Amino acid sequence: MLDLDSEEVLESCDLGGQPDSVAKAPDGSFLAIAIENQRDEDLGDGGLPQMPAGFVVKLPINNG
Structure with a gap:
């Protein structure tokens, strides 16, 4: 969380x-954040699979 006036990081x-992209639930109750973990093009000629795979983080939103 940021204080927009002071630009201070609060949390x-x-x-x-x-993070690659973020979407807010229609009811505003959570954020879905895609973590892409892009592959290393120099590792094994950039072939797949490479770990760690990407995933989605779901963050609940409290008080708006």
């Missing part, structure tokens, strides 16, 4: 990877 959480 944060580790998502376990680099």
